[in-house]
C-alpha cells in the first residue's frame with residue numbers, strides 16, 4: 001500500500017510534558033483518515049508538526065516518501081494543504097481576494113483555477129461580500145479553498161465541523177467527499193464528532209496521550225462493530241456444527257460463547273441444540289458503534 005504520510009515514534013515535549021509520546025501513524029494514499037482523540041490527546045500538535053509549524057523533539061515522519069529531516073521536505077509539503085485550528089482568512093476581503101492573496105503568497109504565476117476552487121467550495125456567488133459577513137460554514141469552506149490553492153493532493157483539516165450548524169456540517173461532509181472522490185485528494189481529519197466522522201472516514205487512527213492506540217480501516221471497524229447476537233452455550237463445538245448446518249456466519253469467541261452475525265430463528269436453533277444436548281445459557285444483542293469502540297479503546301475521561 002502507498003502511504004502519503006508515515007510517522008515514526010514522533011515525540012513533542014513542552015518542557016517536561018510529552019504532548020506526543022512516540023506516535024506512529026500511517027495515512028494511506030486516497031484515504032479519508034479520521035484522526036480521533038480526546039481534548040489534549042495531541043491531534044493538533046501532530047498536525048502542526050507535519051505542517052512544519054513546529055519541530056519534533058525526536059522521531060521523524062515521511063511525507064510522500066520524503067523524510068522530515070531531508071531538505072526536500074519543503075517540496076513535499078507543497079503537495080499538502082492544511083486548515084489548522086481556525087482558518088487563516090482575511091476578514092476584510094472577499095472570498096476571491098482571499099484566494100488571490102494565497103496565489104501571491106505561494107508565488108503562483110497566474111490566478112489559473114481560482115474560479116474552479118470557488119465553485120468547488122460553493123462560494124462562487126459571494127461577490128463583494130466580505131469574509132467577516134460570512135457564516136461560520138462559509139468561512140470554513142473558504143479556509144479549505146485557500147488550502148486548495150497550489151493544487152495539493154493531501155488535505156489536512158483540524159476539527160473542520162466544530163461549531164457548524166447541521167446544514168454547515170452536511171455541506172462540509174459533501175465537500176470533503178467530493179474532494180476525495182472526484183479530485184483524488186487524500187484527507188486527514190481530526191475530530192471528536194464520531195458520528196459525523198463515521199459518515200466519511202475510510203480509515204481511523206485513535207490517539208490517546210500522544211500515542212496511536214489503534215489504526216483500523218472503516219471496513220475492519222464495521223466488522224468489529226457489526227450487530228450480532230452473543231450466544232452463550234454449554235458446548236461451542238455442537239453450536240458450531242448446528243450453525244454450519246444452518247449456513248450462518250459466526251465467530252466462536254470463547255469456549256462458551258459465539259457471536260452470530262445473522263437473523264436466526266431462535267426456537268429452531270434452541271431445538272436443534274437441545275437435540276444434541278447443548279443448552280443455551282444466554283442470548284444478548286450486541287451493537288458496538290464507533291463511539292463505544294472508541295470508548296472501549298481509550299476510556300471516557302478527558303486528558304486535560
Ligand SMILES: Nc1ncnc2c1ncn2[C@@H]1O[C@H](COP(=O)(O)OP(=O)(O)OP(=O)(O)O)[C@@H](O)[C@H]1O
Nearest residue numbers: 014017019037038039040041042043044045046304
Ligand atoms: N505550546 C504549548 N505549550 C505547552 N503545552 C502545550 C502547547 N501546545 C499544546 N500543549 C499541550 O499539549 C497537549 C496536546 O495538545 P493538542 O492541542 O495537540 O491536543 P488536541 O488533541 O488537538 O486537543 P483539542 O481537541 O483540545 O484541540 C495538551 O495537554 C496541551 O495543553
